Amino acid sequence: MLPVTEIDDRPTLAGIHLPTVQQLAAAVAIPRLELVVEREGNREVGRALILEGDVLRIGSHPSNDVVLDDRAVSRFHCQLTRSEQGWTVSDSGSMNGTTVNGVRIRDADLPRPGCRIELGDSALRLQELGPEAIEEVPTWSSFGDLFGESMAMRQLFSVLDRVAKSESTVLIEGESGTGKELAAVEIVRRGPRAGGPFIIVDCSSISPNLIESELFGHVRGSFTGAEKSRTGAFEAANGGTIFLDEIGEMPVEMQPKLLRALEAREVRRAGENDPRKIDVRVIAATNRRLEREVNAGRFREDLYFRLGVVTVRMPPLRKRLQDIPMLTQVILRSLNPEEPLHPLTPEVVDDMSRYEWPGNVRELRNYVERAVVLDHAPPASERPSGQSFGPTEAATAPGIGGPPANSDITIPFRTAKEAVISEFERAYLRALLDWAGGNVSKAARKAKMDRMYLYRLLQRYELRGGSRIED
Numbered sequence: 248m249l250p251v252t253e254i255d256d257r258p259t260l261a262g263i264h265l266p267t268v269q270q271l272a273a274a275v276a277i278p279r280l281e282l283v284v285e286r287e288g289n290r291e292v293g294r295a296l297i298l299e300g301d302v303l304r305i306g307s308h309p310s311n312d313v314v315l316d317d318r319a320v321s322r323f324h325c326q327l328t329r330s331e332q333g334w335t336v337s338d339s340g341s342m343n344g345t346t347v348n349g350v351r352i353r354d355a356d357l358p359r360p361g362c363r364i365e366l367g368d369s370a371l372r373l374q375e376l377g378p379e380a381i382e383e384v385p386t387w388s389s390f391g392d393l394f395g396e397s398m399a400m401r402q403l404f405s406v407l408d409r410v411a412k413s414e415s416t417v418l419i420e421g422e423s424g425t426g427k428e429l430a431a432v433e434i435v436r437r438g439p440r441a442g443g444p445f446i447i448v449d450c451s452s453i454s455p456n457l458i459e460s461e462l463f464g465h466v467r468g469s470f471t472g473a474e475k476s477r478t479g480a481f482e483a484a485n486g487g488t489i490f491l492d493e494i495g496e497m498p499v500e501m502q503p504k505l506l507r508a509l510e511a512r513e514v515r516r517a518g519e520n521d522p523r524k525i526d527v528r529v530i531a532a533t534n535r536r537l538e539r540e541v542n543a544g545r546f547r548e549d550l551y552f553r554l555g556v557v558t559v560r561m562p563p564l565r566k567r568l569q570d571i572p573m574l575t576q577v578i579l580r581s582l583n584p585e586e587p588l589h590p591l592t593p594e595v596v597d598d599m600s601r602y603e604w605p606g607n608v609r610e611l612r613n614y615v616e617r618a619v620v621l622d623h624a625p626p627a628s629e630r631p632s633g634q635s636f637g638p639t640e641a642a643t644a645p646g647i648g649g650p651p652a653n654s655d656i657t658i659p660f661r662t663a664k665e666a667v668i669s670e671f672e673r674a675y676l677r678a679l680l681d682w683a684g685g686n687v688s689k690a691a692r693k694a695k696m697d698r699m700y701l702y703r704l705l706q707r708y709e710l711r712g713g714s715r716i717e718d
Contacts, residue, residue, distance in 0.1 A: 280334070282327070286370040288317040301402065302560070303327040304538075305366070306339070310552065319343050319367030322548070323538035330399060330566055333357060334373070336364060340539030343367050354699075391433030393426050394577050397567040403559070410557055411437035416509070418494075418554045419532040421561025424609030427532040430561065431490045440528055443487025448480045451493035458501055463508070465517035481514045481525050488528045494554065495535035499545065506550045529554070564611065565603040572596055574608065578615045591618060605700040673708045676701075680710060 282303070283295045296303075296313060305313040308322040315324075321341035328335050334357045338345040346365045347355050357364075362373040387404040388396050395401070410417055411434040419427045428447075435445050453461050464479030480489055491497075497505065508514050509529060513522040531554045540546035564570075575596060591599075595618075604610050683690035687705070691698040 280373060280375055282313065283372045283374060284313070284315070284369065285372055286368070287315055288319075288368050301329045302558075305371075306341075313371075315367070315369050317367045317369045320369055321367075321542050323542055324366050325364075326538070327357070328560070330562070337536070339536060340542040341366065342542070388573075390430070391436065392429045393433065394574055395567055395570040396573055397570050399562040399567050400570060403562065406559060407434060408437070410434055410559065412439075413557075414439060414528050416528070416554060416556040417530045418537070418556075418558045419530065419561065420536065420558065421532075421534065422563050422607055423534045424607030425561035425563060426608055427534075427561055428490070428492060430559065431492075431530045431532060434530060435488045435490075438488075438528070440487050444484050445488050445490065446480045446484040447490045447492060449492045451496040455498045455501070458498065459504065460517055462505070463514040463516055466519050476516070479514060479516065481508060481527055482523060484527045485525050486527075488530060491529065491531040493533055494531040495533035495537060495540055495546065497546075499547070502547045502550050506547065506553055509550075509553050563604075564607045565605075568600050568603075571600040571611070574611060575599065575615055578612050579619070582616060582619055591615070603700065603703060605697040669708075672704065673710075676704060676708060676710055680705075 281295045281297050284292050286292065303313065304311045304323065304326045305315065306322050306324040307315055307317060307320045311323070319342075321339065321343070323339045324341045325336055325338045325345045328337065335354060336345065336347060336352065336357055337354045338352060343366070344351050346352065347357065348363055349365075357373055364371045364373065387401050387408075388394065390404040390407050393400070393404070393407075395403075407430055417431075417434065419430055421427050432445075435441060448461065450458070460477065460479065462479050462481055464477050464482055466476045467474065508525075511522070512526070513524050515522045537546055537551050537555070541548050541551050575591060579591075599611075599614075606613070679690045679694055680687075683693060687701060688698055691701045694701065
């Protein structure tokens with residue numbers, strides 16, 4: 248066991264002690280697997296690669312972990328990611344798609360052993376190697392304002408701590424609400440530039456015609472309305488760090504200028520001839536999979552590589568549901584640090600741990616805060632994406648006349664209630680699909696629902712086979 252190195256102190260929350268951040272090591276059994284390339288293009292090969300690390304990228308570009316000489320395989324075709332449940336495969340927006348055991352997928356858990364993955368004209372097989380390997384995993388429970396005791400988070404905290412000690416450019420990927428900005432803030436706080444400026448730029452909130460001035464500045468008279476000179480974000484961050492949030496929203500025409508600034512370490516204000524040298528660490532974040540954006544032509548490949556010197560993927564809450572009780576206690580204490588609050592019964596917390604939280608930790612926080620304010624916590628599963636239908640909304644939902652009444656008092660209230668909700672959801676989804684002509688993306692936009700969450704609901708009610716299958 249490694250010696251304990253305390254970095255931060257955390258109080259006891261509602262009877263649950265949150266451990267201090269520690270550098271302890273716990274022995275975890277990891278299945279030993281290998282990926283066999285059975286066919287590459289039209290050639291039978293049979294080469295094998297032992298799966299190590301947490302991410303394995305597959306494609307025709309030489310930068311991938313598994314490079315396939317196959318014209319039908321995209322530059323960045325798909326990637327394998329390790330989780331506590333095993334490995335998942337995610338298609339990276341490839342031209343010809345990815346199939347697992349004959350089913351085309353977007354994201355899917357990989358069954359093992361013998362799972363067959365097909366991409367382009369190539370085929371790979373996942374198989375077990377033998378006895379499980381023993382891996383030392385740090386038992387950290389927090390990293391700044393990020394909390395979790397799941398293996399996914401403990402591994403993440405260890406990576407983030409190493410990243411914080413460097414000055415490398417970092418790309419943080421993850422769904423909305425997973426804590427990308429919190430990770431960036433703590434990386435800076437623990438890093439060698441902690442004493443320097445920290446400038447945040449939200450690339451999604453700036454008008455495309457103003458983003459160059461926002462990043463690089465301008466001189467007086469350089470364009471209509473430029474009544475005085477302005478220092479850009481890169482200059483303001485000189486000697487410190489700039490955080491480019493939602494970098495995936497950067498206009499394509501702006502990306503070459505950003506690339507030059509990163510490579511040359513200099514910026515040129517609009518209307519100025521001479522460049523200005525800058526000394527800035529760059530951290531970028533996005534809720535998009537930039538590999539998919541590169542394949543789609545919406546993001547420059549060279550900029551993607553320049554930003555992704557170190558790439559960190561924030562796990563969604565549905566992949567670490569065992570962290571829900573701990574996160575709930577942290578949120579409760581943040582709402583009232585002086586007095587512990589207990590509006591959530593163990594039964595409610597257990598229900599929360601079965602819900603998939605498409606809005607991630609942000610949705611969880613909203614749910615807990617709402618429960619505190621209203622002193623009432625409805626089952627989380629009744630509130631897709633943080634919303635619920637009232638009687639009027641349900642009665643006017645497209646194609647249905649509202650949920651049927653169930654007044655059978657011989658069954659428990661909760662059972663009767665769940666039956667009504669299930670019947671309503673099934674009817675709503677069937678009517679929604681009919682309206683959209685079976686187009687799931689169109690249906691999700693109509694219902695103002697996350698598409699992946701809609702897929703899971705359709706699978707639950709067997710209205711569409713397969714989870715997260717492309718339209």
